[in-house]
Amino acid sequence: MRPWTFFRLSFLCLGGGIGAIPEMQRQVVGIQGWLTARQFVDGYALSQITPGPAMLVTGFIGYRVSGLPGALGAMAAMFLPTALLTWFVAHRWERLRGGPWAVAVERALAPLAIGLMAAGVYTVARSAVMDWPTAILAAGAGVLLAKRWLPAAAAVLAAGALGWLLGL
Numbered sequence: 001m002r003p004w005t006f007f008r009l010s011f012l013c014l015g016g017g018i019g020a021i022p023e024m025q026r027q028v029v030g031i032q033g034w035l036t037a038r039q040f041v042d043g044y045a046l047s048q049i050t051p052g053p054a055m056l057v058t059g060f061i062g063y064r065v066s067g068l069p070g071a072l073g074a075m076a077a078m079f080l081p082t083a084l085l086t087w088f089v090a091h092r093w094e095r096l097r098g099g100p101w102a103v104a105v106e107r108a109l110a111p112l113a114i115g116l117m118a119a120g121v122y123t124v125a126r127s128a129v130m131d132w133p134t135a136i137l138a139a140g141a142g143v144l145l146a147k148r149w150l151p152a153a154a155a156v157l158a159a160g161a162l163g164w165l166l167g168l
Contacts, residue, residue, distance in 0.1 A: 003077035005032070010082045012116060017055035019116025022123040024057075034065045041128045047155050055079070061151050134168055 012020040021044065028034050035043065043060035050056055055078050062074025096102050129135050135155050141159040144150050152157065 002032075003073040006062075006074045006077035008079075010078045013055065013082060016113075016117060017057075017108055018120030018124075019113065020055070021120035025127065027163065030062055034061060037127045041124060044124060045128075045156065049153050053079075055075070120148055133166060134163070137163055137166075137168065146156055 009020045009024050009027070012023055025037070025040050029037050029040050040061075043064075044054075044057045047054055047057035047060060056075070058074040058078040059071040062070035062072070064070075066073070093102075125138065129138050137159055141155050144155045144158075145152060158164075
């Protein structure tokens with residue numbers, strides 16, 4: 001396993017980890033062949049229901065490839081660079097915030113983050129929705145979440161249990 005892959009991916013996590021998902025899937029499934037598309041989606045789904053950041057999927061990937069050292073290496077490569085960058089910028093941002101370039105950076109990051117998150121949702125959906133039953137299950141879970149009839153974790157668990165019962 002190459003932690004460098006996760007180091008580079010960590011800088012795509014604008015607006016949340018989902019922004020890195022399309023490139024992560026391309027690297028992990030398509031280029032490296034470390035996981036199948038189904039394993040990737042399952043690992044991502046598990047990371048969504050665990051406490052903590054969604055990018056815990058890196059630990060799952062690292063573990064599948066190289067055991068505990070792989071999990072630790074992948075997570076360190078994913079979290080440490082951006083944590084250090086955030087710390088560095090946060091300590092200087094208040095002083096720099098009024099500058100015209102800082103305002104331009106803030107305005108540019110919002111649409112970039114939204115685009116990366118949309119690409120992440122599309123990538124996961126494209127890999128997980130394979131036929132009519134999975135499309136109906138995804139739509140049902142979407143309705144549950146949009147109407148706020150269930151907490152997100154309960155909707156994910158319910159959809160997973162239903163998918164398992166139906167053999168999806």
